Amino acid sequence: MIYMDHSATTPVREEVFEIMKPYFTRSFGNASTFYSLGREAKEAMENARENVASIIGANKDEIIFTSGGTESDNITIQGIAYKLNEMGKGNHIITSSIEHPAVMETCAVLEKKGFEVTYLPVYEEGIVKIEDLKNAIKEETILITIMHANNEIGTLQPVNEIGKIAKENKIKFHTDAVQSVGKIPVDVNEMNVDLLSISSHKIYGPKGIGALYIKKGTRLQPILFGGGQEKDLSPGTENIVGIVGLGEACRLAKEELEKNISYVTNLRDKLIDGVLNSVEKSYINGDKNKRLPGNVNFRFTGIEGESIVLMLDAKGITSSTGSACSSTKLTASHVLKAIGLENVDSHGSLRLTIGPENTEEEVKTVIKEIPPIIEKLRSLSSIWNKDESIWENNTKSCDI
Known part of the structure; x- marks a missing residue:
């Protein structure tokens, strides 16, 4: 199998699994207890908190553990909104139109409770414009929540500038940094961020565990x-096994960050060039350069992405059409709509996300397998064969 869906999840690294093993059996204590077994668990938890x-350049007392990115996002958005609104600070939230469902749906719930939410556009490049942010700010604005890196098209937001304006x-x-932590440099001080969400299973740690950075002095309900x-923000018996795994995954990711960025970016660029040069009417969704090292989101006119995924899977290549958290919904991706694609174009998109364990040979294999699959699917497409000119008319300025 050639695994190229690292934005959906990653395997637990052997080193991480080995560190976790004792906490399933021998060191199984509850970290909230005072006897030796509990103290051992507590010490492991605090070491992980430090990692x-x-x-992200934070202090360990600014980190709380959660069940993952979704819980971290909910604790933040609802906790800030309710607390500051209760204090009479306002009821206005600013976010982007391409956020993860954990942010989008939480904001939608708050709208039903009387909060006002502004969804900033991202245009063809998939990136928020600072001028739009400045124009959206009003006296009642209490929270800006904008992701660091998009989970579907991989585009990077200008978080340092956003943080400066917010401050x-x-x-x-x-910022939801689930896709960026461990893949690119993240420093909460440079970003001027008050809260930041992390998920373990995106960086070769176990599922079901995450973290939330809360800047000292920040109050949440x-x-x-x-x-x-x-x-008091994520109450319940601590998931020591998961916490230990997350801590080790972070330690390894930090240690190998520079090497991995260079290696994965090189593979990504080879994949982009290889596919675009071998398949006509193929495009990159989102900005080609301001994106995560391992993220590639292609668009092939005249076919459906789901069909490509299935045919690649038959060849032993794992891919996706977009966010795994939205894959059960039959509607077109809200992210691809936000960058200006019509439904017919967005359904022809394919996401390939590369990890450090992928090889150049695997990339060459993917480049070799994609063109005949596209050709076969287009030969079966009634729309493609009926009138190819409609695809020319639907080509957007974001095509690269």
């Missing part, structure tokens, strides 16, 4: 209630 903090206007700034663990 998570280190990869100048005394507005809380949250709890949305979950229980035993008071993790500063």
Whole structure:
């Protein structure tokens, strides 16, 4: 199998699994207890907290553990919104039109409760414009939540500039960094970010565990209630096995970051050039350069992405059409709509996301297998064969 869906999930690294093993059996204590077994679990948890903090330039007491990116996003957005609104600070939230469903749907819930949400456009490149952000800010604005890197098209947002503007206007700034932490440099101080979401299974750690950076002095209203663990924000018995795995995954990712960026970016560019040069009417969705090292999102006119995924799978190549969290919904991707694609174009998109364990030979194989698949699917497409001119008319300025 050639695995190229690393934005959906990653395998647990052997080194991470080995570190986790004792906490399933021998060191199984509850970190909230005071006897030796509990203290051992507590120490492991705090060591992991230090590793998570280190990869983003934070202090360990600014990290809480959650069940993953979705919980981190919910704790942040609802917690800030309710707290600041209760304090009379306002009810306006600014986000982007290409956020992960964990952000988009949380904002939609808040709208039903009387909050106002502005969804900034991202245009053909898939990137928020600073001028739009400045124009959206009003006296009632209490939170800006804009992702660092998009999970579908991989585009990078100007978070440093956004954070600076938020700080100048005394507005809380949250970024969903699930796709960026461990793949590109992330520094919460340079970004001027108040809150930042992390997920373990995107960086070769276990599923079901994540973290939330909360800048010292930032106040949130709890949305979950229980035993008071993790500063009352993510209460419940700590998932020590997962926490240990996340900590080790962060440690390894930080150690290998520079090497991996160079290697994966090289593979990505070879893949882009190889496919675009061998398939007519093929394009890259989103900005070609301001994107994650391993993310490629192609568009092939005249066919459906789901069919490409199935045919690639038959060849032993794993890919996707977009976010795994939205794959069960039959509607066109909101991200591809936001960059200006018509439904007929967005359905012909394919996401390939590369990891450090992929090889140049695997990339060459993918480049070799894609053209005949596209050719076969187009030969079966009634729309493609009926009138190819409609595809010319639908070509957007974002095509590269």
